[in-house]
Amino acid sequence: MQNITIEILPQGDSLETVFNPLDIQRVLQNLIINAGYVTESGGKIDIGVIRKDGAIMVSVTDKGCGIPEEVQGYLFKDSLTTKSDGNRLGLLSCKGIIEENHQGKLWFETEVGKGTTFHFTLPAHH
Numbered sequence: 001m002q003n004i005t006i007e008i009l010p011q012g013d014s015l016e017t018v019f020n021p022l023d024i025q026r027v028l029q030n031l032i033i034n035a036g037y038v039t040e041s042g043g044k045i046d047i048g049v050i051r052k053d054g055a056i057m058v059s060v061t062d063k064g065c066g067i068p069e070e071v072q073g074y075l076f077k078d079s080l081t082t083k084s085d086g087n088r089l090g091l092l093s094c095k096g097i098i099e100e101n102h103q104g105k106l107w108f109e110t111e112v113g114k115g116t117t118f119h120f121t122l123p124a125h126h
């Protein structure tokens, strides 16, 4: 991953939330590394942070190859990897960290040939 820009774009009011920093670091690391794999040198990964329906929503967007339909169905089901050095825990554990440990949601939008966005939410802390 060389010469790739990561742009962080916060929007809206701030919101307090409580989370396990190591867990969320792991989620962000996986999403950013996944995006980096499919981003060409000189490309850019956007990270949005917005307030949505009383939650914080973080979105990681790349303009890479997209996720083929045959891979999409397995992303969160199995310890799937298409990488020779993948540790096969990536998105499955991200989903567990966000949805089971933090009561949030994690999902994606993708278009083959155009790119992918992974979103996750963390509920606001009252």
Ligand SMILES: Nc1ncnc2c1ncn2[C@@H]1O[C@H](COP(=O)(O)OP(=O)(O)OP(=O)(O)O)[C@@H](O)[C@H]1O
Pocket: 030, 034, 035, 038, 062, 064, 065, 066, 067, 071, 075, 080, 081, 082, 083, 085, 086, 087, 088, 089, 090, 091, 092, 116
């Ligand atoms: N942003 C993306 N664009 C295109 N394909 C993606 C993207 N994110 C994930 N994928 C596909 O989904 C697969 C699973 O991703 P996941 O993070 O679960 O595992 P991995 O990256 O292969 O290995 P690791 O366990 O090291 O994270 C990847 O191998 C890749 O094929």
Ligand SMILES: [Mg+2]
Pocket: 030, 031, 033, 034, 090, 091
């Ligand atoms: Mg990964």
